[in-house]
Each structure stands twice: as structure tokens, then as C-alpha cells.
Amino acid sequence: MPKHKPIRFKDPTFSEEAKKYVERFIQKHPISISVLKAVLATAVVGGVLTTAFVAPGLVAMAGKNMAAKRKEKRERYQQMWARFHDLRKRKDIEYVGENKDGELIYKFSDTGRIIAKKFLVETLTIEYPKKWDGKWRIITFDIPEKYKKARKAFQRKLKEVGCYPAQKSVWIHPFPCEAEIAFLKDVMAIQPFVEIYLTKEMPNGKALYYFRDLIKKYI
Numbered sequence: 001m002p003k004h005k006p007i008r009f010k011d012p013t014f015s016e017e018a019k020k021y022v023e024r025f026i027q028k029h030p031i032s033i034s035v036l037k038a039v040l041a042t043a044v045v046g047g048v049l050t051t052a053f054v055a056p057g058l059v060a061m062a063g064k065n066m067a068a069k070r071k072e073k074r075e076r077y078q079q080m081w082a083r084f085h086d087l088r089k090r091k092d093i094e095y096v097g098e099n100k101d102g103e104l105i106y107k108f109s110d111t112g113r114i115i116a117k118k119f120l121v122e123t124l125t126i127e128y129p130k131k132w133d134g135k136w137r138i139i140t141f142d143i144p145e146k147y148k149k150a151r152k153a154f155q156r157k158l159k160e161v162g163c164y165p166a167q168k169s170v171w172i173h174p175f176p177c178e179a180e181i182a183f184l185k186d187v188m189a190i191q192p193f194v195e196i197y198l199t200k201e202m203p204n205g206k207a208l209y210y211f212r213d214l215i216k217k218y219i
Contacts, residue, residue, distance in 0.1 A: 007049035007084065008103040009042060010096065013113055015186050017179075018120060019045045025123045035079040039087065040119045042080075043108065049084055087112065120187050121153065126161045126177045132218040136202045139163065139171040139181060141194040150188045157184060164210045172207045174215055 026041045042049060087093045092112030096105040108116055139158065143151035155168075161180070163171040178196055185191045202208055 005098070006101075006103045008099065008105050009044075009046055009049070009093075009107070010105050011043065011046070011107040011113075013108065014044050014116075014120075017183060018187060021179075021183050022120065022123065035076070036083045036086075037119055037123075038076075039080050039083045040116050043093065043106070044116055044120065048103065049080060117187050121157055121184065124157065124161065124180055124183060126173065126175055126180055128175055128214075129218060132174060132215060133176070135174075135198045135200055136207075137173045137175070137177050137181075138166075138197045138199060139173070139177075139194070140197070141169050141190070143190055143193040147190060147193070150190050154184060154188055154190060154194070162214075164207045166204050166207060172202075172204065172211075174211050175218075 022041050022044050026038070039049070041047075084093075088095075088106075090111075091109055092115055093106045094109050094112075096107055098104055141151070141154065143154065155165075155171075158171045159165070161173075161177070163173045163177075165171050181194065181196050185194050
């Protein structure tokens with residue numbers, strides 16, 4: 001294990017909502033998450049990179065003896081430390097200074113924030129409920145041309161998570177996704193341009209047909 005002062009990530013860019021979402025993500029995907037994403041997740045939530053702490057939920061511990069657990073944690077940490085150095089060499093993260101506890105403070109650079117935001121968007125999914133509440137979510141947006149890239153990224157993500165495009169700027173999903181849409185609005189900085197409405201009626205026959213099999217599973 002390399003000996004060094006603890007690395008503390010501190011970046012004001014990301015809201016508490018974004019941080020909570022990332023924390024839930026790494027807890028649900030402790031093994032499948034890549035080492036680079038683990039470092040980015042640690043940075044987004046304001047975590048610490050040190051020999052004593054990797055990131056909650058990122059190391060598989062179940063069913064292993066203590067020696068195996070220590071080895072796995074050590075190897076995972078060394079990989080994360082290498083990815084941290086890669087980000088620093090590419091100037092995706094910047095040194096800020098040292099705090100009173102002796103921690104070295106780093107934050108994302110402008111390019112690093114772009115990488116982190118892409119990671120945040122990639123992690124987003126809509127979780128299916130145990131039972132459908134009978135309500136439809138209508139997502140509408142009017143994103144100005146100056147935010148064209150964000151608009152296209154938002155549309156791509158809506159399609160990726162299974163929303164139905166009733167129109168270019170009107171998308172539909174039957175399951176709760178208010179928190180996820182709010183999360184996307186925050187990360188993509190398009191808060192004023194996106195709205196989501198709930199309705200019990202769905203007159204769009206194409207949307208009903210599109211979701212017919214999915215809904216049957218959760219009625």
C-alpha cells in the first residue's frame with residue numbers, strides 16, 4: 001500500500017441530490033462498477049481516497065476469509081490510486097490545498113466535470129415498482145438552441161431509460177421517474193426548460209401499445 005496523506009475530494013458543482021443518487025448507485029452495483037467510475041463516484045460524493053477507506057460498497061466481502069478480504073481491498077485500492085493519478089496527469093482533477101486535518105484537497109477541472117457529468121448520466125435508470133400506481137408521467141421540454149448538446153443528450157437518455165416519444169419534446173413513461181428527471185435537469189443544467197406531469201388518463205394509443213407488455217407485469 002502506498003503511504004500518503006488522505007485525498008479528500010471537494011467540489012461544489014454537484015448537488016446533494018446528485019451525491020445521494022451516486023451513493024445509491026455504488027451500493028447497488030458494488031462489483032460491476034469500473035475502477036475509474038469508482039474514483040469518479042468517490043469524487044462526486046466528496047469521499048476520501050486513503051488506505052483506510054476505498055468507498056462504501058465497492059469491495060466484495062461476502063463469503064471470504066479475512067486474508068482474502070484484505071487482499072481484495074488492497075488490490076482495489078491500488079487500482080483506484082492508479083486511476084486517480086491518471087486523472088491528475090490529464091488535469092481532470094486539480095489540487096486545491098491541504099485542510100487542517102492534513103487531507104490533500106482536490107476538485108474537478110472544467111474537463112473533469114464534463115467526464116463526471118457523463119458518468120452521472122450513464123448511471124441513471126428508472127426502477128420499476130412492485131405495483132404500478134396507475135399514473136402516467138408526461139415529460140415535456142423546450143430547451144433553447146443554445147443548449148442544443150444538452151437537449152440531444154437529454155433526449156438520448158429518455159430513450160435509453162425506456163420513455164416513449166409522443167413528440168420530439170413530449171415523452172411518456174408509466175412508472176415513477178420524477179426524481180430521475182429532476183436529477184437529469186440538475187446535472188445537465190436545464191432546470192428551467194423541463195416539466196413533468198402526472199395523469200391517470202392516457203389517450204395516446206401508441207403509448208398504450210408501446211407499454212402494454214410492461215404494464216401487465218406490474219398491475
